[in-house]
Amino acid sequence: MKIRKTSLLFFLGPALFVVALFYIIPLFLSVYISFTPMVDWNVNRYLTQFIGLQNYERLFHIVMYDPDMRAVVITTVVFVLVTLVINVFGGLLLALATYFMDEKMSAAYQGLWLLPRMTPIAVYSLLWYYFFHSSGIGILNSILLKLHLIDHPIALGLDPKYLPWGAWFIIIFVNGLVGVSYGMIIFYSAFKSIPKELIIAARVDGASTTRIIRHILLPLTKWHFTFVMVWQMFSLLMTYAQTFLLVEWRVVDSTWGQTWALYVFRTAFTTTKDQGLAAAASTFLSIIGIVLGIIALKALGYEKMILEPKGDI
Amino acid sequence: MVSIRLDKVTKRFGKVVAVNNVSLEIEDGKLYVLLGPSGGGKTTTLYLIAGIYKPTSGRIYFNEKDVTDLTPAERNVGLVFQNYALYPHMKVYDNIAFPLRLRKEPKSKIDSKVHEVAKFLRIENLLDRYPHQLSGGQQQRVALARALVKEPSVLLLDEPLSNLDALLRVYIRAELKRMQQDLGITSVYVTHDQSEALAIADKIVVINKGIIQQEGTPEQIYENPRNVFVATFIGNPPMNIVKGTVLEDGTIETTGSRLTPPPAVLEKIKRLKLKNILMAFRPENAVVSEHPMEGRFSPMGDLFEVEPLGRDAVVTVTVGEFVIKVVMPTREAMQLRIGSKVHVNIDPSTIKYFDPNTELNLEYIEA
Ligand SMILES: Nc1ncnc2c1ncn2[C@@H]1O[C@H](COP(=O)(O)OP(=O)(O)OP(=O)(O)O)[C@@H](O)[C@H]1O
Ligand SMILES: [Mg+2]
Numbered sequence: 001m002k003i004r005k006t007s008l009l010f011f012l013g014p015a016l017f018v019v020a021l022f023y024i025i026p027l028f029l030s031v032y033i034s035f036t037p038m039v040d041w042n043v044n045r046y047l048t049q050f051i052g053l054q055n056y057e058r059l060f061h062i063v064m065y066d067p068d069m070r071a072v073v074i075t076t077v078v079f080v081l082v083t084l085v086i087n088v089f090g091g092l093l094l095a096l097a098t099y100f101m102d103e104k105m106s107a108a109y110q111g112l113w114l115l116p117r118m119t120p121i122a123v124y125s126l127l128w129y130y131f132f133h134s135s136g137i138g139i140l141n142s143i144l145l146k147l148h149l150i151d152h153p154i155a156l157g158l159d160p161k162y163l164p165w166g167a168w169f170i171i172i173f174v175n176g177l178v179g180v181s182y183g184m185i186i187f188y189s190a191f192k193s194i195p196k197e198l199i200i201a202a203r204v205d206g207a208s209t210t211r212i213i214r215h216i217l218l219p220l221t222k223w224h225f226t227f228v229m230v231w232q233m234f235s236l237l238m239t240y241a242q243t244f245l246l247v248e249w250r251v252v253d254s255t256w257g258q259t260w261a262l263y264v265f266r267t268a269f270t271t272t273k274d275q276g277l278a279a280a281a282s283t284f285l286s287i288i289g290i291v292l293g294i295i296a297l298k299a300l301g302y303e304k305m306i307l308e309p310k311g312d313i
Numbered sequence: 314m315v316s317i318r319l320d321k322v323t324k325r326f327g328k329v330v331a332v333n334n335v336s337l338e339i340e341d342g343k344l345y346v347l348l349g350p351s352g353g354g355k356t357t358t359l360y361l362i363a364g365i366y367k368p369t370s371g372r373i374y375f376n377e378k379d380v381t382d383l384t385p386a387e388r389n390v391g392l393v394f395q396n397y398a399l400y401p402h403m404k405v406y407d408n409i410a411f412p413l414r415l416r417k418e419p420k421s422k423i424d425s426k427v428h429e430v431a432k433f434l435r436i437e438n439l440l441d442r443y444p445h446q447l448s449g450g451q452q453q454r455v456a457l458a459r460a461l462v463k464e465p466s467v468l469l470l471d472e473p474l475s476n477l478d479a480l481l482r483v484y485i486r487a488e489l490k491r492m493q494q495d496l497g498i499t500s501v502y503v504t505h506d507q508s509e510a511l512a513i514a515d516k517i518v519v520i521n522k523g524i525i526q527q528e529g530t531p532e533q534i535y536e537n538p539r540n541v542f543v544a545t546f547i548g549n550p551p552m553n554i555v556k557g558t559v560l561e562d563g564t565i566e567t568t569g570s571r572l573t574p575p576p577a578v579l580e581k582i583k584r585l586k587l588k589n590i591l592m593a594f595r596p597e598n599a600v601v602s603e604h605p606m607e608g609r610f611s612p613m614g615d616l617f618e619v620e621p622l623g624r625d626a627v628v629t630v631t632v633g634e635f636v637i638k639v640v641m642p643t644r645e646a647m648q649l650r651i652g653s654k655v656h657v658n659i660d661p662s663t664i665k666y667f668d669p670n671t672e673l674n675l676e677y678i679e680a
Contacts, residue, residue, distance in 0.1 A: 197398035200365055205412035205459070206386030215411070219402045 034279035055280035086176040091183015125245040157252035164256035322371030331357040333523035346514035354523040391460030395472040399444040541672040568633035591667040598663040609658035
């Protein structure tokens with residue numbers, strides 16, 4: 001069947017337009033800005049000045065010599081790695097648990113875990129603001145006080161005594177809780193798409209539930225695992241909204257609670273308003289993300305899945 | 314050496330009663346076929362025997378041992394699925410070895426058993442392939458191998474041939490029957506294909522709406538169906554049903570023709586005070602001709618269609634409100650003119666009589 005170009009454009013046009021307007025153009029703009037000395041959004045003055053790789057050199061310099069920036073790098077690595085593990089394996093555990101529940105129970109249970117994702121980010125963050133608040137009104141503090149584990153309120157995310165662990169704990173906890181539902185939904189539907197007869201066959205062959213998980217469910221959802229892993233890695237590298245609010249509201253320390261993505265955002269909009277530097281940092285983050293993504297896909301054998309003939313006889 | 318007994322077994326799924334108070338005895342070493350239409354409860358019955366479902370009520374026995382609360386593995390059943398359910402990520406070898414590995418048998422023993430069963434089913438050359446690299450017939454054998462390698466007490470097959478083409482189906486069902494006899498393994502075979510059932514069964518159990526309609530040898534089921542459902546489900550085409558009125562003088566009138574039933578039938582009709590009666594006969598027990606034939610019951614109708622199927626043809630005649638199908642030699646059938654008046658000459662000794670209220674065969678009603 002031959003598809004005419006005009007009709008193709010007609011159907012794809014609107015979508016292409018949106019993609020171009022909101023993704024491609026900003027992407028190029030941001031890369032472009034990283035080659036200008038733009039500050040304070042002074043577009044008229046700086047947009048036409050080309051300064052080559054100067055922003056990248058500055059960034060490199062800051063990373064090398066500024067201890068606060070070193071903290072950003074370490075926080076980013078710890079945050080992405082730990083939250084990724086929590087998200088992927090937590091999601092997997094939840095999916096397995098709900099898979100073996102009866103339908104109604106599992107729907108209710110999954111709904112519960114989806115709540116954080118369905119709650120607006122500000123409301124969700126506000127919840128944790130109250131929870132981790134450094135005064136006696138903080139829920140965590142009042143619980144700990146009641147249990148006599150502490151005798152005066154603590155600032156878990158701020159007090160140098162607990163840094164960096166306190167700040168890391170909070171941002172990982174808050175983001176991890178949102179993230180698990182993604183893996184849960186993907187893995188659960190992947191398990192559900194496995195023919196029921198395979199599970200019955202394994203039971204008849206004498207497999208226990210753990211063996212069904214190990215020998216049937218997990219091997220058959222390898223690719224979903226890869227996908228969730230890579231996808232979550234990207235979103236964790238890029239995410240900053242919840243963390244931004246927690247930093248702004250003084251729940252976590254602005255140094256040890258700041259990931260690279262948040263550094264980009266704050267540099268561009270709140271702290272030094274140095275858009276040239278922020279654009280360079282953001283471009284660098286994208287490159288790191290793409291490289292890590294390719295490595296992960298290669299390591300987990302994604303290509304093989306795409307190429308493998310699936311003969312349907 | 315296992316016989317199976319179901320004792321008043323019922324299985325409900327919410328409101329649906331999938332299996333309704335079924336009692337059934339399956340003899341040791343025999344091949345039983347569960348036959349019935351879609352949704353009749355065949356798979357559910359099979360899964361109950363396998364131990365995948367627990368009955369809502371009733372008990373299941375293997376050799377007088379109550380297995381109702383045992384798992385499928387403890388019952389040691391081999392199960393073959395309609396879609397084969399081979400593990401797609403395992404090679405054929407590992408598929409067959411899987412149940413043995415779960416039993417933690419020694420590697421060398423597993424290896425020899427896998428090869429033994431693979432040789433028996435002639436799939437030794439396929440051991441190194443993945444399921445998706447096999448044809449339907451080959452997958453079917455692998456599924457069978459996986460079920461047999463456990464040396465199960467009972468072999469359960471759920472429509473094992475329905476994914477194969479017609480020719481292969483006829484070929485493999487003969488092989489299956491042969492294999493079952495050689496191994497002497499008690500088997501339950503589910504199908505909705507009545508010709509398959511007739512071909513391979515030692516005993517057929519016709520099941521519909523979760524209730525056993527009739528149980529018997531293929532001959533009994535074919536020759537003497539217990540009720541109208543069985544009569545119209547078995548045979549291709551199935552039995553013709555004609556409704557008649559019982560007259561004062563003990564004859565039966567239908568579409569202008571009269572028939573005197575055998576004395577035994579007449580007696581039952583009288584005792585049951587039947588005003589109407591259903592008569593059923595097989596398509597091969599009648600001949601269509603221009604003139605009525607001697608010694609036959611010959612209602613008249615219009616020739617509607619002749620479908621030649623090689624040696625025999627299916628001739629369709631409308632007699633009053635009834636559509637009747639007759640199987641007769643093609644050569645004779647081709648002499649008839651479509652649309653002309655013809656007689657359906659039925660051999661009266663082959664007619665079965667059914668009570669129109671209960672739809673039961675009069676022969677099965679206690680005298
Ligand atoms: N797991 C289940 N949950 C709910 N209802 C079920 C379940 N399994 C079967 N049923 C219902 O029980 C009845 C019998 O189903 P069963 O699968 O035993 O029929 P079958 O004779 O095997 O039919 P088919 O030839 O289509 O396979 C059907 O009405 C079906 O909808
Ligand atoms: Mg079925």
